[in-house]
Amino acid sequence: MEWILLIFIIPYVFILTNISLKLKKIQPCNHSDNPGEFISVIVPCRNAAEHLPGLIKCIGNQNYDSDLFELIIIDDNSDDPSYIPDSEHNSLKNLKVLKNEGRGKKKAIMTGVSASVGSYIITTDADCLPGEKWLSTIAASIQDSRPDMLICPVMLESKPGFFNIFQELEFLGLQGITAGTAVAGYPVMCNGANLVFKKKAYLANVNNLHPEIPSGDDIFLLHSLKKNNNIKWLESEEAVMITASSVTLEDYINQRNRWISKAGAYSDRDTIILGLVTFIAVLTQLVTLLAGMFRPEFLLVFAAAVLLKSFPDYLILGNTCKRYGKTQLMKWFLPCQLIYPFYVAAVVVRSVFPGSDWNKATH
Structure with missing residues (x-):
């Protein structure tokens, strides 16, 4: 029954795979x-x-x-x-x-x-x-x-x-998602x-x-x-x-928090859908990992969730890195994928204490 949780990642895989296919058409x-x-x-x-x-x-x-x-x-x-x-x-x-x-x-x-x-x-x-x-x-x-x-x-x-x-x-x-959706x-x-x-x-x-x-x-x-x-x-x-x-982890998380702090005012359907499916996919990873601490069989589901989400992520990153001469970074893809859910969790937690100094943000 625990494997049914993977269904929550399917929309993310479908949408991001479609975006990766659009990247191949960029001229x-x-x-x-x-x-x-x-x-x-x-x-x-x-x-x-x-x-x-x-x-x-x-x-x-x-x-x-x-x-x-x-x-x-x-x-x-x-x-x-x-x-x-x-x-x-x-x-x-x-x-x-x-x-x-x-x-x-x-x-x-x-x-x-x-x-x-x-x-x-x-x-x-x-x-x-x-x-x-x-x-x-x-x-x-x-x-x-x-x-x-x-x-x-x-x-x-x-x-x-x-x-x-x-x-x-x-x-x-x-940047890959930005380019793919624009194209x-x-x-x-x-x-x-x-x-x-x-x-x-x-x-x-x-x-x-x-x-x-x-x-x-x-x-x-x-x-x-x-x-x-x-x-x-x-x-x-x-x-x-x-x-x-960003120089420090705190600056990095605060910057991302500023990015998501305005999401409540979004009215664009495409942006809202992509944000939701991404959040649900990452949340599924965190839930299965947390459940695995109490029921070891969920650790296999967590591993499957990471691999499933990694498929379109790898396609998009691989394409983008190739286009801009950054392919050497792809050897770090898996370690970063394993850390990513915890990073997202940190940003969400930090969003409870929003900041407003735009000048401290990189963008």
């Missing part, structure tokens, strides 16, 4: 050298003085005409010198440094959009580092499809150590660290972004724009944005 972006699209890059930041010089340098090193983009940094009431006068930066031709007209990340982005010139906006974070072809690749993709939103890849900075490897693998898995036509995730959207579309939907919730500037915009069926995924290593991983 790399082909772009011209001079697409000629003017773009506004917006960076909301708080207490980010140590990170901004690196980002500004990377933006200044783009192989894209400096007359075709602007960088807008919006300081959200920082305690450090994140707000730096434009005159102190000579590396960029079109740099604006503004004070947030309100409080919080969403208001900071709105301040940046209001001051922007471009018809398309890119948002990123102060602790991110793009490659030199980042802007030209995105501009070409914009000209190719004129999307309401263009979801671009984000990768964690590779670092040694099991904790960093675990973070990187989980992040790659999320399938039902996007459920995006990341504000590398997100493109049409200014006109943003302004038309700004009232749907749940200003009462501190985080979620990216996901609520995605949900609002999704009805127009004009959201695309940009497949290109040259469009990847590198972001920093």
